[in-house]
Amino acid sequence: MTEFTRRQILGAPLAAIAPRKRYSYYAPAIRSTVSEDVHWTPARPPVMKGEQFNMVIACDYAKRIYGIIGGRQAWYKDFELWPRGMSLCEGLLYVIDDPLIVALDPMTGVPVLKIEVPGYHARLNAVHVARVFGELRLTLCFDRGGDTTMSPGESVHCFRLMNGILLDPYLCTINSIHPRDACMTRAGQLLVADTFGNQVLLIDPARDELISVADEYFPNSVQELQDGWVLVCSEHGNRVIRWNPSTSERRMIFSAPIYPFNDIRMGSERIRELEVGTSDPDSDVAPARSLCAIQNAGLATLYSPNSARQRDGAILVADTDNHRVIVLRDGSIVTDVTGLNNPVNAVWL
Structure with missing residues (x-):
């Protein structure tokens, strides 16, 4: 644990998630997130x-x-539905x-562009924009799959982005x-990130072929x-x-x-088998929260993290069920953002 963690973080996350409001959490025994009456917005800005x-x-x-700019809230924007996907x-x-x-000015949060999605057919989970071979490429993940996907090509779509218009769709x-x-x-x-399929896929779009798979x-x-290499955030692998x-x-x-999450040899099937035994026996809520929560494991933990992004050796993590965002460097927490309700994504500015 770093000196910062000892002197400045200690106690802050626990205070930030005191039960003044109901917070969601993943219950390992039922393999589900408890999310009744958790839709509320903090009255105060986050604290870094x-x-x-x-x-x-x-x-x-x-x-x-x-x-968050200069360590403080610079702006916020409210949405009618649940925001998740972001890309800078x-x-x-x-x-x-x-x-x-919607494209926003990242320094002010002011919308500057709206982009219509061809072939929109389900809620969107993720958006990613990057310049590839000199062209802007926009990739979307739809909340489809499994029993709800009756034909291929419904889950991931890729486009060229030109003058605010999505062109030349590739339906994976x-x-x-x-x-x-x-x-x-x-x-x-x-x-x-094949989330409910418990694997990471690397695909060749030119041939529509699978190159490599990680469990x-x-x-x-x-x-x-x-x-x-590829940085992967494993939500229920913690x-x-x-x-x-x-x-x-x-x-x-x-x-x-907490075992088995801290054992890199453990694959998805084995973690699924063992996670039911990682419930907190002294939990103050029912169904019981996980032993991965900071209330049990201390500050150097993760509890259902939803995103991780690396830049210049630092890794920004949305530690979702601990209701905080952290920054890691060399395996230690160097920054902690609290006062949040269910952060599911964080990107660098």
Whole structure:
């Protein structure tokens, strides 16, 4: 634990999530999120402690995104539906506002562009925008899959983005189940967090073929790193890992200090079998919350994290069921943002 963690964080997250309001949480014994009466918005701005970073945070049950600049809330924007998907590219913040994509000025939160989605057919989970081979590419994940997908090509769509219009759709026929993140790589390949399929997919769009697969329990976000590895946030695996698509090697970055989540050898099926035994026997709520919660595991933990993004050696994590956002460096927490209700995504500014 860093000196910052000892002196400045200690006690803050617990105070920030005191039961003045009901918070959602994942109950391992029933393998489900308890989310009754949790839709409310904090009355006060979030509080950042530790090293200061600029970021945008999306909180779905609060129906709000926050722009944090200079360590403080600079702006916020409320949504009618639950915000989740966000992507920053070339000075614009792209945000899902079903059934549209809205581009905001990331420094003010002011909308500057609305983008219609061709073939919109289900709620959107994720948007990613990047320049690939000189062109802007926008990738969308639809909340489809499994029993609700009757034909291929319904879960992940990729487009060229030109003058605010989406063109030349590629409908990925390699099915994924309720994917919550996908992106085009620098080489023009497609990375997909097949969330309910418990795997990460690397796909060749030119041939519509699967290149590589990683087994991971509820992957919620994926990011291609400069060295060819992929950063993966495993929601109910309660960890952030790195995966090498070329060698299939996996490395632990940070996890809840609870078995089996802290064992990189554990795959999705085994974690699913063992997670029912990770309920807090002294939980003050029913069904019981997980031992991964900070109330049980301490501050150096993760509880159903929904996103992880790396920049310059620092990793920004939406620690969803601990209702905070943290920044990791060298395996330690250096920044902690509290006063949030269910943060599901965080991106660097």
